[in-house]
Amino acid sequence: MYNNMMLEERLFGLIGKNISYSFSKQYFLNKFNKENITKTRYGIFDLAYINNFEHILRKYPNLQGVNITIPYKKEVIQYVNYLSDEAYAISAVNTIKIKENSLIGYNTDIFGFKKTFAKHLLSTHKKALVLGNGGAAKAVIYVLKQLKVPYLIVSRNKKGDISYKEINEILLNQYKIIIHCTPIGTYPTTDQYPLIPYQFLTKDHYLYDLVYNPLESKFLKKGTESGAIVKNGLEMLYIQGELGWDLWNH
Structure with missing residues (x-):
């Protein structure tokens, strides 16, 4: 279960498979420290299968956005409610914004x-x-x-x-x-x-x-x-x- 402190924090993260190599978490931790961004966390969600993404969404109600990396940039689209023009054009998503229970997919790559x-x-x-x-x-x-x-x-x-x-x-x-x-x-x-x-x-x-x-x-x-x-x-x-x-x- 979640304590009040965890629910007060904004959570972001990276979705992928075998992604221990990623620099993303350290990059955002450095950003949070440098810019004095508080009550915000960035996590690594290493998923063996893309359908485990649903479990992540249920487990972390304070999750507000995720980056998507190999091998799920195409597979994750099935969970997205809306796509940006670029993401739609190439059928690949690397960034998801979670707002009011809707998932919006973008491609910033x-x-x-x-x-x-x-x-x-x-x-x-x-x-x-x-x-x-x-x-x-x-x-x-x-x-x-x-x-x-x-x-x-x-x-x-x-x-x-x-x-x-x-x-x-x-x-x-x-x-x-x-x-x-x-x-x-x-x-x-x-x-x-x-x-x-x-x-x-x-x-x-x-x-x-x-x-x-x-x-x-x-x-x-x-x-x-x-x-x-x-x-x-x-x-x-x-x-x-x-x-x-x-x-x-x-």
Whole structure:
């Protein structure tokens, strides 16, 4: 049962699976301390199955908003009452506002990715390979369409445009942007990386990894060794986190 102190606190949190690596909780704790935000908590809700989300909603009546991460950005939509235009367009939600028993779904990944990705684009970066086809990839593809950057989706299953085995030197000479949208290489499996022919990367390539823990994944390290421009997902996390906070509170 809940004591009065717990019910007086505002609660926010992160929904995902195997998310002990996440920086989200520490980010918000630092924000609360720095900005003197009181009677507010941020928790980690590591769910083995998305249907456990209903249990979280019942257990924590003071829950006012959640971030959503891998692998539930698409599956969580079944619990949402309303979707923002962006979330509806890509069928992926990474932020939910809970207000008067209604759940409103947003996608702040779009804004966070666009702002951090676009500022490193060069004239040589004309086409992109998107590694993965999950909820995070949906936001990336939405931005690439806005920026009019042609792309191919690379996937291990038949849902992509091409498979990893089809990436070769000829393709990489044309597609100089490579955006990694899967959890491969995330802590604790930091020795893993997408299986692409890194020997064909050059200084004209641009590698963006949505992974932020570790700060330099094996994917980015291999890009750095080839002289490529590299960018991790930490700044994107912070930007979408701030936008989510604004949505929860205004």
